Amino acid sequence: MSKDTVADMGLNRTGIKTSPIDSKDIVQEAQRAPPSSPGDAQGIHRVRQQYAREADGLGHVPPPSSLKGVAKTAAGLLKGQKSTVFIDKLGERLAFERTGVRLYEGALSKLEVYGSWEGGPSRELLTKILDDELSHFALMTETLQGLGADPTAMTPSADLSAVISQGVPAAIADARTNLRQCMEALLVAELTDNASWELLIDLARGLGHDTLADRFQLALDAEAEHLSLVKGWLAAGVATEARAPLESASVPAP
Amino acid sequence: MREQGAAAALLRRMGRAFPPPFKEHLVALDLFQEKGIPLERQVFTWKDLVRRPYSKLDDDAFTRTRVILMNGIEADALRMKHIFARLNRELRPHLALVRRAEHHQQTMVNWLNPPDQSPLETTLGFEQLAIEATASVAIHEPDPYLAQTYRFGMLEDFDHLYRYSALYDRVEGKDPNNLIQSYSDIRPGRPTSLEHRHPLDDVRTPYDHKTADPLSKLHAITITASEFQTHDYYMTVGPQFADPVARQLYAEIASIEEQHVTQYGSLCDPDESMLEKWLLHEAAEVYNYYSCLAYETNPHVKAVWQRFVDYELGHLHYVMELFKEMEQRDPAEVLPRTLPEPIAFKEHREFVRKVLAQEVDMRSNGPDYVARLPEGHRSSIYQAQLNSEGSPSETVAAGYHWRPGTELAAKAERMGSVQEGRRLQ
Numbered sequence: 001m002s003k004d005t006v007a008d009m010g011l012n013r014t015g016i017k018t019s020p021i022d023s024k025d026i027v028q029e030a031q032r033a034p035p036s037s038p039g040d041a042q043g044i045h046r047v048r049q050q051y052a053r054e055a056d057g058l059g060h061v062p063p064p065s066s067l068k069g070v071a072k073t074a075a076g077l078l079k080g081q082k083s084t085v086f087i088d089k090l091g092e093r094l095a096f097e098r099t100g101v102r103l104y105e106g107a108l109s110k111l112e113v114y115g116s117w118e119g120g121p122s123r124e125l126l127t128k129i130l131d132d133e134l135s136h137f138a139l140m141t142e143t144l145q146g147l148g149a150d151p152t153a154m155t156p157s158a159d160l161s162a163v164i165s166q167g168v169p170a171a172i173a174d175a176r177t178n179l180r181q182c183m184e185a186l187l188v189a190e191l192t193d194n195a196s197w198e199l200l201i202d203l204a205r206g207l208g209h210d211t212l213a214d215r216f217q218l219a220l221d222a223e224a225e226h227l228s229l230v231k232g233w234l235a236a237g238v239a240t241e242a243r244a245p246l247e248s249a250s251v252p253a254p
Numbered sequence: 255m256r257e258q259g260a261a262a263a264l265l266r267r268m269g270r271a272f273p274p275p276f277k278e279h280l281v282a283l284d285l286f287q288e289k290g291i292p293l294e295r296q297v298f299t300w301k302d303l304v305r306r307p308y309s310k311l312d313d314d315a316f317t318r319t320r321v322i323l324m325n326g327i328e329a330d331a332l333r334m335k336h337i338f339a340r341l342n343r344e345l346r347p348h349l350a351l352v353r354r355a356e357h358h359q360q361t362m363v364n365w366l367n368p369p370d371q372s373p374l375e376t377t378l379g380f381e382q383l384a385i386e387a388t389a390s391v392a393i394h395e396p397d398p399y400l401a402q403t404y405r406f407g408m409l410e411d412f413d414h415l416y417r418y419s420a421l422y423d424r425v426e427g428k429d430p431n432n433l434i435q436s437y438s439d440i441r442p443g444r445p446t447s448l449e450h451r452h453p454l455d456d457v458r459t460p461y462d463h464k465t466a467d468p469l470s471k472l473h474a475i476t477i478t479a480s481e482f483q484t485h486d487y488y489m490t491v492g493p494q495f496a497d498p499v500a501r502q503l504y505a506e507i508a509s510i511e512e513q514h515v516t517q518y519g520s521l522c523d524p525d526e527s528m529l530e531k532w533l534l535h536e537a538a539e540v541y542n543y544y545s546c547l548a549y550e551t552n553p554h555v556k557a558v559w560q561r562f563v564d565y566e567l568g569h570l571h572y573v574m575e576l577f578k579e580m581e582q583r584d585p586a587e588v589l590p591r592t593l594p595e596p597i598a599f600k601e602h603r604e605f606v607r608k609v610l611a612q613e614v615d616m617r618s619n620g621p622d623y624v625a626r627l628p629e630g631h632r633s634s635i636y637q638a639q640l641n642s643e644g645s646p647s648e649t650v651a652a653g654y655h656w657r658p659g660t661e662l663a664a665k666a667e668r669m670g671s672v673q674e675g676r677r678l679q
Contacts, residue, residue: 051304058370059311098662099427131669137662139671152659154311154432162428163370169426173497215671 006181007241058156061088062149069148081207087147089200091155094140095162096193099169100133103189106172110179119236121179125229132222139219143212161196165189180237187234190227197223261347264575265294282592283544283563285537286585290567296355303361306554307368310375313552315435316599319383320546321366321555322376324562326483327476327542328360334535338528345528348576352569356539359562366555373491374426374500377418378433380484384411385438389602391477392609394595396467400521402623403458404477405609406616407514412606413443413647414507420651423660425497431658437601440656444614446647449510450640451618452632456516459621463523463530468537468590471522475538476597478518485511502646509640529577530588536570537589545596 016023061084064070076083108126116122144151171177171185197220204213308317335353339346367376385408392404419430419440430440461470485508492504526534543563550556574585617627627634657663 055306056309058368059309095428098660098666101662102425102427134662134666134669135671138666138669141659141663141666142671152429152431152663154429156311159311159370162372162426166372170496173425173495173500175496175498 058159061155062153064148065150066148087149088155088157090144092157092161095158097133097136104130107182110182114179117237117240121233129226136219183234186230190230194223194227258347284592288567289571290564292568293572296565298358304365307366308552310368310371317552318379322379322383325364326480328356329483330479331356374422375433381411381415382438389605390598391473395473397470409443410449413446416442417647417651420654429660447645450637452636455618455633456513458520460523463526469594471534472538472541474521481514499650503650506646529581533573533577536573540566541593548596549599
């Protein structure tokens with residue numbers, strides 16, 4: 001089984017056409033047996049709704065970790081602002097950027113094994129993105145500290161974001177995926193990252209944190225570049241594979 | 255069948271004989287006076303079993319460890335009863351009756367784990383439990399040899415927390431202290447790579463059931479159950495990881511957990527009768543729920559502990575009756591009149607650091623603890639073989655120091671929020 005390309009033809013048993021005789025038989029049997037209860041998938045929704053009504057949330061944003069934070073929170077409340085929403089989203093970006101560093105470390109590992117392709121990522125550019133993620137993590141740490149919040153806390157949005165994206169590190173760390181497949185995972189991360197920075201900038205401006213918003217804009221500019229690069233690398237990788245179905249798509253790493 | 259008829263009759267009789275359930279008067283629970291809730295009134299629904307979970311973010315770390323512990327205790331209750339049922343015709347129906355309630359108890363407890371808690375995060379909870387509960391047991395254990403055994407094992411689980419923390423930090427980019435909540439140290443213990451021993455160096459000398467303090471028996475059952483579940487958990491989730499180092503690390507630490515089950519399981523006297531073992535296990539279940547109840551801070555979870563103290567008292571009295579009828583023995587020969595002080599769900603850093611300083615280099619030679627092993631010892635050969643193609647626990651934590659916000663925090667601090675030489679401002 002080649003790992004250099006992902007769409008080579010081979011034995012795959014998952015489709016119904018793999019077993020024409022057995023499949024015909026099981027299709028007939030499935031239709032013949034009546035369900036044990038009437039209804040449709042709506043029953044599942046009702047159970048979900050019942051639990052949703054009873055559930056607590058994922059958790060809370062911790063109280064400010066300094067007197068400055070307490071003062072800022074109180075001042076925000078007087079202006080009709082709930083500063084914890086901002087802290088929650090800053091915590092989310094911090095966690096995402098920090099995990100992003102580990103994602104690009106994983107991609108660099110794959111680059112060493114598989115090499116790149118024409119129009120694909122170089123060590124230099126992957127390292128640059130990794131450094132950007134690290135600097136964005138630093139930016140979020142500084143911002144949270146400046147607001148009197150604890151940058152080490154896992155906020156509810158940070159937790160949720162990790163649940164949503166848990167497949168991304170898994171796809172990159174899997175020994176069976178090649179660098180081109182890792183690009184698919186990085187694309188998911190970068191798309192989310194771009195949209196999330198946009199949201200954070202709007203939130204910052206809405207709360208009157210214009211200086212912070214300006215700094216975040218620089219981060220977004222970098223993220224937009226990351227997204228463009230990853231999309232390009234992925235497109236080139238897929239195109240390379242499609243052009244050369246019978247041979248390896250890899251070339252040595254630069 | 256005659257055996258089923260006897261079980262049904264005992265069930266009916268016990269249902270009539272029970273006074274109101276035990277209420278939370280935690281001082282000196284009298285195992286003979288408090289009869290809990292009779293088995294036949296221990297009923298569940300699916301909705302009841304699947305409840306609101308605790309919060310990974312807001313609840314105390316010890317709530318997580320208690321849920322992990324009680325899942326392990328119930329898993330062991332089932333495991334032991336299934337083995338007994340294979341070996342004893344007369345006990346089978348009685349075992350089936352109690353076991354079904356315990357299966358559902360295990361379900362309710364285990365389903366308190368929240369879905370946003372990843373397997374690695376739960377793993378951190380397993381190791382924190384292993385450190386803090388074993389430390390509490392080691393401190394309170396009256397038998398010096400048994401206490402030594404708990405200290406010996408504790409230093410190994412202590413190291414596992416450090417290795418898994420490095421994995422969490424380096425593979426997922428997250429801070430293990432989000433789960434540990436500053437209760438436990440995150441630093442090396444007895445290095446996992448040095449914990450691999452020949453099976454014969456994990457078999458310990460059991461307590462003597464005729465002379466041992468009942469607390470020693472409850473301790474051995476508790477820690478064996480906890481370690482068994484740790485082993486089973488790692489064996490289940492290990493292959494679900496994508497990262498090859500994670501897959502290797504789970505394989506390595508699961509092997510140590512198998513050693514620990516061998517070690518702690520061998521502390522129990524094999525000359526106890528099945529019914530005596532069953533009776534003690536039920537007492538250990540009461541004791542563990544009672545300990546959880548004493549410390550719980552989440553009211554929803556606390557209600558579960560309260561309910562199951564009563565259920566376990568019901569099981570205990572059911573087995574007391576069997577003990578009297580089938581062995582013609584008085585349960586007071588085996589059980590303490592009142593429960594000992596609860597297991598302490600709190601940090602034991604000072605104790606752990608002291609043990610670490612004094613006993614980290616200790617090894618075991620057969621059942622004995624020694625300062626060093628002789629040259630060419632079977633455990634050294636065994637260990638060298640397993641580590642001969644590399645050590646996952648050393649690889650994952652090479653140069654690793656935990657620090658708040660992950661090890662990347664230091665790097666980020668050095669770098670600052672700059673981009674292409676320009677400060678993000």
